[in-house]
Amino acid sequence: MQTILKFVVTLALVIGFVPRFLPTVSAQDITITIEKGDEKTSSSTKKSPFSGKRPSVDVAILLDTSNSMDGLIDQAKSQLWNIVQDFAKAKKKGKTPLLRVSVFEYGNSGLPASEGYIRQVVQLTDDLDKVSEALFALRTNGGDEYCGAVIQEAIKRLDWSKEPNAYKAIFIAGNEPFTQGSVDYRKACKKAIGAGVVVNTIHCGDYQQGVDGKWKEGAELAEGEYLNIDQDEKVVHIKCPQDKIIIKLNRELNQTYLWYGSKDRRMSYAENQAVQDSNASGLGGLSVRAATKSSSVYRNVGRDLVDTYEEDKDAVLKIKADELPEALQKLAPAERLKHVESMAQRRAEIKAELAAVSKERQAYLDAERSKIANESDAVTLGDAISAAVKQQLKASGFQFEK
Known part of the structure; x- marks a missing residue:
């Protein structure tokens, strides 16, 4: 073993790779396997700084929409903007990431059996209103949950970023064994990390049951996190004194959008923005959505004249x-x-006001949550994704605003 260790370390020094068993390895490093005899070890290489205007972040959310997953879908709807906020607060070299999100559903018997009960709901897109619309349209129906197959499809179908150091991640949530279906989950997870895509697994149910069902192994194979949640836990939204001001500013912000395209498209963009405001409001999350809209992660280049003008x-x-x-x-x-x-100019002024009030709201919220922190230790979908995202983005060179 000492001979192998010396071989790998020497190779690392020669070609610049850092072995997996040496410290400070990022979750987004590329892994290669070196074989010598019957022994195997791994090494990783750091990616070069991003070459674009903004660092790329691609996230695919794979949701089990079988009968027992109504709670999971409700959490996804309710916590979308909380999840997006984590990306809005992240910066690499002072730049907020260009976030694209995709959604797949699987395990729904209303989907074609010939396609493995899988549907790509939304391609990777920076149109976050479209993502919200898709989540609110999901409906559950009993079926067979094939985790390996849906991971394979997400890797194959999506136009993942080619940016050298892009953060690319899959979050797959469900409750049945990870082993189901004709596609071997081990091959699918290895293929994912081979393409630079981390796979985070979220088991809906008992921790040990998820381990036994191979959810933990799936995450480990693709350098991701294994998490377990209570999909039936209700998301608690705390009312804050700043909410009324934020909602007013959000209405003013909407008036600064100059949608362009065909007449039908212009109407569609404006209407969908209002509908997703309403959807968030109905679940008590409009203030979080409005705070997200005040950040550069909520962008409508190619749809809105102001955002397009800012870029070109x-x-x-x-x-x-x-x-x-x-x-x-x-x-x-x-x-x-x-x-x-x-x-x-008007939008910039409103965004600055929104950001300031949202910061005050967050401070109030943190204080209120600390009072009830011990009342429930249940983890929801948003909690799980947030924890993994923060850890993995930091490992990828991002810093978070306080």
Whole structure:
């Protein structure tokens, strides 16, 4: 064994790899296996700094939508914006990540058996309103839950970031054994980490039952976290004195959006933003959603003129007149730009107010939660994802705002 150790360390020094059994290995490092005789060991290499304007973060959420998972889906709906907030607070070299989210459902007998009872609900997208819309449309129905198959499909179908140091992760939640189906979960998990995608497994139920059902092994194979939750635990939303101000500012923020595209698309974007506000409000989470909308993680480049202008000032002048908001269609190019700049300034002011009030709200919330911290030790989907995300992003070089 000493001979093998010397061989691997020497190789590390020569080609720059850091073996897995040496300290400070990131969850997002690329792993390669070196074989010598009957022994195996692993080594990892650090990825180079991101070369784009913003670091890439791709997250696929794989949800079991069989009959017993109504509670899980409710938690996903209720805690989406809490989860997104974790990414909004993360920065790498001062840059907030470009977040894309995908959703798959599996284990639903209403889906085709020929496709393994799997459906890609949303491709990786930065349109977070679309993700919210998809979650609220999910319905449970009894079926067979094939974890290996849905992980394999997520790796195969999604256009995962090619950014050298992108954070790419799967979060799969369910309650049946991880071993079901014709696709070997071990091969699927190894293929995932081979593509640089960490697999985090969330077992809905008893910790040891999840271990016995191979959920823990699946996470370990793909360098992820194994977590267990109570999918039937109700998410508690605490009312805060800042909520009324935040809701008012959110309405004002919505008025700064200048949706563009065909008339139907413009209407669809505006309506969906309002519907997802309503959906969040119905579950007591509008303040968290509004706080997220005040961050750069909530972006609508290619849909909204202000966000598009912030990224590419010339793009606004290239849009056809009939695809602009009606109020801008008859304006000259210079007047059009002036209007967009004015709206951008107004949005920045509202976002600054929202961020300040949201910070006050968070401080109040933290104080209130500390009073009831010992009343329940149940972990929900949002808690589990948040814990894993913070740990893995830090390992990938991100820092979190306080």
